[in-house]
Every structure is written in structure tokens, then in C-alpha cells.
Amino acid sequence: MTENGIGASVRRKEDYRFLTGKGSYTDDLNLAGQTHAYFVRSPHAHASINSIEVSAALASDGVVAVLTGDDLAADGIGPLICGVNVTSDDGESHRAPPHPALALGKVNYVGDHVAVVIAETIAQAKDAAEKVEVDYGLLPAVTDTATAANDDQQQIHDVAPNNVCFNWPFGDKAVSDAAFKSAYKVSSIDLLNNRMVTNPMEPRAAVGEYNSGTEEITLHLTTQNPHVHRLVLSAFNQLAPEHKLRVVGPDVGGGFGVKIFVYAEELVVGWACRKVNRPVKWTADRTEAFLADAHGRDHVAHAEMALDENGKFLAMRVNTTANLGAYLSTFATMVPSYLYAFLLAGQYSTPIIYSEVKAVFTNTAPVDAARGAGRPEATYLLERLVDVCAEDMELDPAEIRRRNFIPVDAFPYQTPVVQCYDSGDYNAALNKALVLADYGTFSDRAKEAESRGKRRGIGLSSYVEACGIAPSAAVGQLGAGVGLWESAQVRFNPTGNVQVFTGTHSHGQGHETTFAQLVTEQLGVPIENIEIIHGDTAKTQFGMGTYGSRSLAVGGVAIAKACDKLIEKGKKIAAHALEAAEGDIEFSDGNFQVAGTDKAMNIAEVAFTAYVPHSYPEGLEPGFDENAFFDPMNFSFPAGTHVCEVEVDPETGVVEIIKYSAVDDFGKLINPMIVEGQVHGGIVHGVGQALLEGCQYDSDGQLITASYMDYAMPRADNVPSFDVDYAPTNPPHNPLGVKGCGEAGAIGAPPAVINAITNALGIKHIDMPATPENVWRAAQTATS
């Protein structure tokens, strides 16, 4: 390991600009001649639009334009699309209702986009938006996930009878039913996975500018994937040809999935800047973020496990209804299907799994991927069910997990739900986590708490996730419209410093440091001479962006492969300069050396020679600049066990997390400091879901949790500090030996917290969020 190389907790290169207020977020950008956009949004969950009267708004001070869906349609822009096919049980593709970026005759959720006002100032745009008169014809709203497909519900879209997007069975029902018939015991649970609003702290924003001389649109966006935005906006939304559209994602203030998607506002801003031939800026306020960002989770499920007399899992069957909201967001269909059902095996060798997923439309904001995306839903369901099994079998929760873990010698392990896990040692992580959590002495602490009138509980969660998304062939078979490789370019400048262009995007993950560590380790260039560049389609050759914990596992490997090419080329240049055979050149610590001699030149000298090739190998191209693409052979499968210990006050229902211990297998760690930070953040995201966050619509479809006054984000005084450790195994298919760490906490935490609460109260189940009111009610029932 070099001082700043792989395994070092290097302090982050990006921090200085963030700490001094010099970050460059989308809303920080003001362009000369800039106008401001404000969207007129539907106040109703479900309504026809009889008319839109814009004349008063147009006459308002400072207004440049007022544009509606008719204007958008006349220009042939849109509609928005969903990029992943799921085949429904009738053999047809999932139902995809029209998704105009500005409403055409109908609105389908509160916050739906009706018109856009463009004015000289944002205040003038808001003032004018009040003067847009929309005549709505109200329709009954559908908001409840569980009953959305009932016959008596209002149909939202003509193309989707009973509001069903797809019915997607997976597995062999007859085989599963037979296993259940012969089971020693069947454990079951009904639960919901609460709807969440993702809430990165930076609201979404877009600044568009049009150059009439070159006919190029530049869109500055809060995006996790600039090239994906460009591709979709160009190929599917008809905004501009790909070579005439530049997407720039500068510093982005958190993503967690919600900035993957192509949104109406982004398309409209891109279109409007050309229409008015002036730059157009739009920044969401937080209320708009609550209303119109894609939401996450929102499942209702029933799950059963068939067990033998030793507590071995024989078969599992799951019935899930997933709420996709009013329209299909960019990757919506993939989340409750492939990213969910294919993780239902968890860490266990359950031989038979049968799953049915019904995805429904409702008059709520679109639902799509949010930190973990499908995998938290699968893990929560499974890990809650396993605790119910333990209770039914009178086994310790740790013991029933051990009895069912996929053994360490069974890898690679083909699950019954498509995924083939490449590596793992689930017992190792569990055992380490139990030690870290002082699991063995828990009963002493529970007794002590009881003497104070409190109830202690301890809960486990043993999760596995599929990330490093993803092998292109695999996702292609599943119906994805894109390949999910990653690209990198590593360029030496003649003076010896290095610019690395990556197709991934950093919005808090610290890529500028982690990726520089990879390069300093491999090429021996001092880390301060390495710059990581991302987030601009005009700079980076191509890329699929950052989500699914893929940046290091896929993008990092692309960087390493480009470095490999530089070393190979460098050997030729060095061999020529040092008058040696290429086969005799060895490269280490930044030096090309003739083996067994002290003849050497460093990589900066090689780079200079490549750009000033006065004496150079015959036929070799000048330049020291290589690119590489990497398409992984498999997903990666991080796993771990989290242990949460809580103390419940039965008088108030307040749950305090006393101790939280996490032992994860992420493979090799490049920067342990950054990895630990990702774990902390993920855990609190999961604790937020378990204890605090619940997105609520009323029966009329009004979002009643549309601000930080009403939607409880986890705050510093809601959570403890954490004990984090690792139990790594080596993923054989990943050249860097890495697995990904960004989502683990959000996946592992919710069941650990809820299992601790049910343990404390001696109850079978409590739904999330376990707010003081819900816990207090459960405590009353438990004691009565």
C-alpha cells in the first residue's frame, strides 16, 4: 500500500471547496440574460382539465412566456418514458400510460405539471403563475396501495384496467404449494413497507441555455447520470439530437436514487430555453420536492415460510402489491420486480421461492428507485419473517439464521430467484456482529432496564444485496433498455499530471478521492497530481452514472483497465528509450525499469516522451491517454449482519436506539473512512424509515406530509453513534475485489430496528414507521 493508495483513509480532495462555500451546485449558476421558470401544478389528485386560461398570466409583469402541454405536443417533445419492460401474466408488456411533461387534458396527482411560467425573476414567475386559470373537472382519487386494484376503484388510465400496471408471478406455484402442504410449520406475516420521500438536501434544479449559432442545448442538472439524461432526453423525448445536447451535472447535493430519473421539469426547461431563446432556470422549493420528486418503497405484502421440524426453511411464498404512483418514472417497473423478487432468498438456502407482484397505479407521485431500490423491501420482508419463524419455532433469532445460511463452501451459490451469489461468509459476519453487540449479555441489560420500567429489545438483520449494477447482458434479458457498463479515460498531460474522466457521478460518495487512490496505487503518481473529472457529457466520453452502488465496482474497474493500457504502452516507450527489450521492462511504483538493472525512467518522463516523441518506437501512436470500458460479469453481493438494541418507554412509546452494530462484507476497502461514512449514512436512512419517515396521502390524494414540519427526517438527536466493522470475502469476478457499500445501511437497518422493537414489546409485528404513537399503542395492546 502506498501512503495514499488502496486501503488508506485519505482525507477527501473535494472537501476544501465544500467547506469554504465554493461548491458549484446547479442553483449556484446564473447565466447572462437568464429567465426563471415556475410550474403551475395540479392542486387536485385526479381531474380532467376543461380549459387553461393564460392571458392574465401572460400580461403579468416580467412574464416572457406561459407554456402548456399543447405547446409541448405541437413541438413534438416528449412524452416521458419508462426504460424497463416487465412482462405481465397475460404475456403482454406492462401497461404504460401516456406521461406528458405538461398535462394534456388530465392531471393524475397533486403536483402534476400543468403549465410553466417563464419570467424575468422567480418572484414574477410565481406571481404570474397565480393568474393561470385552470378549469378542473374533479374525479375520485385512488391513493391506497392495497385496494387500488379493487373493482370499485376509479380507473386512472384507459390503458390500465383495474389500475394494474403488471401482475408478475415468479417461480413455480405448484411446487411451492406442495412444499407448504408437507411443512412441519408455516409462519406468516403481513406488513407494509412505508412510502418514503428521498429528500437529498439539495432540491432538484435545472438551468438550460440554447446557442442559436450551434443549435446546441446545454442543460445543467441535478443528475446522478448526465449521459443517461442526455440519451433519454434525446432518443426518447426528442429534445435535441444527442450531439447537440450537453448535460452537465456539477456538484450535486445528494441523490440516493431520486436524481437518476428524467423529470418533466428537466425536459421542459431544456425545451423552453430554445423556445424563448434565453437561459431558463428552475429550482424546486422543498414543497415541490415533496410533491413531484419520485418517491420510494410503498409495498403491501403477505409472506409465508414453510419450515421443517428443525427450523430449516423449505419454501417461501410472497404476495406483494407495489404502488407505482400516477405515472411510470424512468426505472419504476424494475424496482418492485427484478430488484425485489430476485433478492428474496436473502442469505438463506431456501430451496423454493414463489413470488407474485402486482404493481398498481394510484393518484400519487410516481414511485421509483430510492437508496436500495427493491432490496430494502425484500430484506425487510424476509428478515421480519425470519424473526417470526424464530418465535414460532422457539429458536433464538441468531440460531435460526445460522441453520439456514448458505454455507461458506456453497459459493458460487445459485439461488432459486435468478441471482447467483459469487462470494460470502454469512456466519463470519453474524458472529462478529454478535460479539460487537454484546449479544450474549443482552438479558442482563434487559433486566436492568425492566427495573427502571423500560423495555429493552435486540434485533438482527442479515441482509444481502445485489449491486455493482450491472452486467449488460443480464439486464438486457430482464428488459432494460440500456447496457450498464462503465467507461473511463486516463489522460497524462505532458507535464506529468493526470486527468481521469469517469462516467460515474459523485454526489457525496467521495469519488474524487477514492478514484485518485486507485490511480496513485496503480501508476505511482502522487495523489495531488491526479484530478477526477465527472459530470459533463462534453468532457467525459460516456458513462451510465452512479446508482446501485456501482461506481467503484464497475466504474473503478474501468479506470484500472485504462491504467493497465497506459502501463502497457509505457513499457514500449521505456524500452525504446532505455534501449532494452519490451519484455525486460518492469513497472512498479511509477517507474519503468529494465529488470535486474538500475536503468529506469518514471511514468512522468514516459508521458513527456509520448507527447514529444522525437525519439520514439516506430509505428507507436504518440500521446499518453487511454480509455477503457468495463462490463461486469455478475452483480456484486455485499452482505452483512446488523444488530440494533433499543430501549422502549412503554409510557410514552419513545424508542431510543441504545447501540447499533454493523458488520458488513464489502470486499476490499479502498478508503475505509469513506466506506464507514457511507455505512453511517445508510443506517440513518434506514432508521429514518423504521422510526420516523412516513409519506402520507389522505383519501382525496392530498399529500399531508409535504414539508419538514410534517415529514420527520432523522435528525442528530434521533440517532446514536455506530459500531462498524467488516467481515470481507473476495468477489472472484471483480478485478478490484470490491463489492459496493452505498446502500447497505438503508437495506440492513429497517428490519434490525423493527426486530428490536418487537423483541422489546413481545409482539409479533409493528409497521413502520414505529412512531411513539404507534409504539405506545402496541405497548398498550401487548400489556393488556
Add this chain to the structure above:
Amino acid sequence: MLTVSLNVNGESVSGEVEDRTLLVEFLRENLRLTGTHVGCDTSQCGACVVHVDGFSVKSCTLLAAQADGTDVTTIEGLAENGELHPMQQAFKDNHGLQCGFCTPGMVMSAIDIVKRNGSGVDEATVRKELEGNICRCTGYHNIVNAVQAGAKKMGN
């Protein structure tokens, strides 16, 4: 429109604002000090915290007109000659930031917490006092460490 004059990061500034202009808007749009961020519209998130006459204030809750005649310090005013303030340095050393969006408000709040609670401020106090600053990235663990480490450095 009215004219406001105040001292920002040691420099006298003035500008024309609407009656309804918020201090944060004046800082970001008139002065182009974009380190102060806006993360919500209900004075909850704390991304916009600055110091007004030495006290931490959410600059979205104050009209620019109300700040007339005050001394304002923003995140841009903390480092001196390129050297980070001890609290900024502590955030870097302890990985107390990820995406950086809440960070300016966190650092400004943290300095005020230390001023009011001293260099030995304990974890529980830090957590309670940071209740008005929301972070989605870090899980607060490293922010709390950073504030305590920064407090020690400020005290020395």
C-alpha cells in the same frame, strides 16, 4: 425596493432589494455568496445558517431589510488566507461531510454551539443543538465527532 447596507465577511456592502427579499436571497443573488444554501422552505433544514452579529441565524427566516446595519459572516468568511477555520478543518479531518450541501450551515451552527457550550461540549449536547440542521448523507456520526474535535481546537 429599498436599500440595505450591512457588513458581510468584513466588507461593507449595500444593495437594492424588494421588501420581501430574504437575507439568504440577498447573499446568494445580490452578493453571489452561493456557499449559503437553501434546502427547504419552512426554516427546518439549516443549510442557510449564517452568523448575524455573532449569533447563528437561519438566513431564510430574516428579511434582508432586517439585516440592515448588521455584521454577517457566511461560510466564505471563515477561512483566513486559505487556511481553514479549526471547525472547517475538523469537518475535513473527521469526514463530517459528504455531498457538501448541508455543510456550510452545519459548520456555522457548530461554531455557534461551541461558543455557547465551550470547547468540552459533550455528544448529547451537540446532538441536541444540531437538531435544526438536517443532513441526509452522513448519519450525523462523523458530524458530531467533527464538532467535538473542532470545539477542542477552537478552545486551544
